[in-house]
Amino acid sequence: MILKGKKGLITGVANQRSIAWGIAKSCWQQGAELCFSYPSERLKGSVESLIQGEGKSAPLFECDVTKDESIADLFARIEKEVGKIDFLVHAIAFAKREDLDGEFQDTSRDGFATALDISAYSLTALSHHAVAAMNPGGAIVSLSYIGGEKVIPHYNVMGVAKAALECSARYLAHDLGKQGIRVNIVSAGPIRTLAAKGIGDFNKMLSISENRSALHRNVDTAEVGDTAAFLVSDMARGITGELVHVDAGYHCVSFSFAEEQAKAG
Numbered sequence: 667m668i669l670k671g672k673k674g675l676i677t678g679v680a681n682q683r684s685i686a687w688g689i690a691k692s693c694w695q696q697g698a699e700l701c702f703s704y705p706s707e708r709l710k711g712s713v714e715s716l717i718q719g720e721g722k723s724a725p726l727f728e729c730d731v732t733k734d735e736s737i738a739d740l741f742a743r744i745e746k747e748v749g750k751i752d753f754l755v756h757a758i759a760f761a762k763r764e765d766l767d768g769e770f771q772d773t774s775r776d777g778f779a780t781a782l783d784i785s786a787y788s789l790t791a792l793s794h795h796a797v798a799a800m801n802p803g804g805a806i807v808s809l810s811y812i813g814g815e816k817v818i819p820h821y822n823v824m825g826v827a828k829a830a831l832e833c834s835a836r837y838l839a840h841d842l843g844k845q846g847i848r849v850n851i852v853s854a855g856p857i858r859t860l861a862a863k864g865i866g867d868f869n870k871m872l873s874i875s876e877n878r879s880a881l882h883r884n885v886d887t888a889e890v891g892d893t894a895a896f897l898v899s900d901m902a903r904g905i906t907g908e909l910v911h912v913d914a915g916y917h918c919v920s921f922s923f924a925e926e927q928a929k930a931g
């Protein structure tokens with residue numbers, strides 16, 4: 667029960683496959699009290715029924731991260747209705763479908779701005795507003811993918827957004843460290859979710875990652891959830907500005923070596 671007595675905000679639950687939902691379940695298992703945000707009225711019902719399905723109740727707040735007033739309103743309502751929180755889970759990303767197929771060089775100006783705004787800047791905007799609503803010793807965790815470190819075909823502008831997100835987390839860790847708030851990133855292996863559906867050749871990403879990872883398998887949302895729960899807990903009180911890979915060790919294996927080994931049988 668490493669999160670007993672802690673209150674957290676979970677963003678990014680779209681359905682039962684969402685990584686944010688895996689994180690929410692891990693946080694509940696560890697004793698946390700949670701509230702959730704959803705981007706539009708359309709998604710509210712689905713988040714509500716997931717929560718009820720777990721036999722839980724939790725406050726829900728609307729927040730579209732492309733709007734500063736929506737973010738300010740979210741934290742004002744949380745302070746009023748929930749009180750100070752101890753952690754924030756940022757599990758939000760979006761890019762236009764046409765920018766997640768083919769080549770990165772074809773990314774439009776508008777597609778680039780949209781992906782970077784929703785998938786990277788939103789961490790800074792949410793963190794900025796979250797500080798005032800957080801208890802000392804608070805923690806923030808966000809989600810990335812190895813496509814932010816290395817070229818993964820079709821991941822394209824989302825890879826650029828993830829690089830910006832990872833770097834933002836380090837700058838935020840420095841700034842918010844003055845208030846004792848930690849900021850970390852979990853870099854997850856590929857998982858079949860709604861957001862992943864839009865990525866060209868996603869099935870190939872899954873099978874390559876399964877074949878080449880050190881553990882020779884893919885990860886699930888519960889594994890990502892448990893790591894995120896650890897990172898927002900006091901067990902991780904000395905960790906900030908860190909990128910933790912939860913990808914069955916895919917990141918540590920040399921691609922060319924794995925390829926040669928596979929060819930050799």
Ligand code: NAD
Pocket residue numbers: 677678679680681683684685686704705709729730731732756757758759760784809810811853854855856857858859860861862
């Ligand atoms: P998902 O589709 O379940 O979650 C994405 C969430 O972003 C949705 O809940 C959606 O409502 C939210 N969102 C989009 N635009 C928004 C806006 N304007 N305001 C507020 N919320 C908005 O997919 P997921 O795979 O669980 O994605 C969660 C995070 O995990 C993302 O950052 C994603 O890039 C990252 N990630 C996913 C994988 C994977 O393979 N699925 C791997 C590594 C990292």
